[in-house]
Amino acid sequence: MTTQQVPWSPGTACWADITVPDLDRATGFYGPLLGWRFETGGPETGGYTQAFVGDRKVVGLTEPMGEDPAPPAAWCVYLATDDLAATAERAEQLGGRTLLGPIDVMGFGSMALLTDPTEAVVGLWSGGSHIGWEVVDEPGAVVWTEHMSHDQARALAFYDGLFGYDVTDLSAPDFDYASVAVDGETVRSGIGGYGPGAGAQVPAAWTVYFQVPVADDAAARVTELGGTVVSPPEDTPYGRMVLVKGPFGEVFALMEPPAEQPPTGTPPA
Structure with missing residues (x-):
């Protein structure tokens, strides 16, 4: 367990949120599944809702603003930066494409959204x-x-x-994978390549893993609450994992920790 009270180091995965067409349905799914409670901001935040484990923030959820059709629901991972403008500029130099921002978010921090060179969407967050x-x-x-x-x-x-x-580098035959760290400290992120069985139509994407006490129980609960199990629970050296979809088709993973924790910075898959 780690409780954080200061800004995350640059490059660390530090936040995730999702835009959903029905917030009540989303909270009705994720609350019972992961034990979250929710707080919704005022009109100035567009009704942005935050999920908590106890009194600690975990993720954000929101409905689309305005009359534009909502994009397909997907969890967006944000990486920390202490210089948003410079990081966003550097991202474009490296082949990324800015979708939004950089913008200030009412003193909470500043953010940008971009696509990386593989067309995966990722966020940048500079905390306030x-x-x-x-x-x-x-x-x-x-x-x-x-x-x-x-x-x-x-x-x-x-x-x-x-x-x-x-x-x-943690690659194996037919499996390219690396874990990444900052100054020797894990950022809880891995960067991998799809195996030969993945079709060319499968898009590049970031996936969020949430910890659960028992993966099999959580998988059954996903189905009961209106989600879908994509890959049934399986044991890995890093815990028992299940890949699922939420009620809007959003993909995420659930992970039961192993009896003995793996070395810091190693991937769950």
Whole structure:
């Protein structure tokens, strides 16, 4: 368990949020599944809702603003930066494309959204009064984030160029994968490549892993609450994992920790 009270180091996965077409349905799914309670901001925030484990922030949820049709629901991972403008500019130099920002978010911090060279969407966050998630590595909290694409080398070069990661190659036959760290400290992120069985139509994306006490129980609960199990629970060296979809088709993973914790900075898959 880690409780965070100061801004996360640059390059660290520090927040995730999702835009959904029906907030009540989303909270009715994620609340019972992960033990979250919710607080919704006032009109000035557009009704942005935050989920908490106890009194610590975990993620954000919101409905689309305005009359534009909502994009497909998907969890967006934000990486911390202490110089948003410079990081966003560097991202474009490395082949990324800015979708939004940089913009100030009412003193909470500042943000930008971009696509990386593999077309995965990722956020950048420079914390103000809001540092990002305040707890990791306990039930209901994020335990890992993962970027997967059809060009692992290109993705890794982009993010390493952006943040100067310490890279640990964990590749195996037909499986390209690296974990990344900052100054020897895990950022709870891995960058991998899809295997031969993944179709070319599978898009590059970041995936969020939430910790659960028992993966099999959580998988059954996903179905009961209106989600879908994509891959049934399976044991890995890093815990028992299940890949699922939420009620709007959003993909995420649930992870039961192993009896003995793996070395820091190693991936769950």
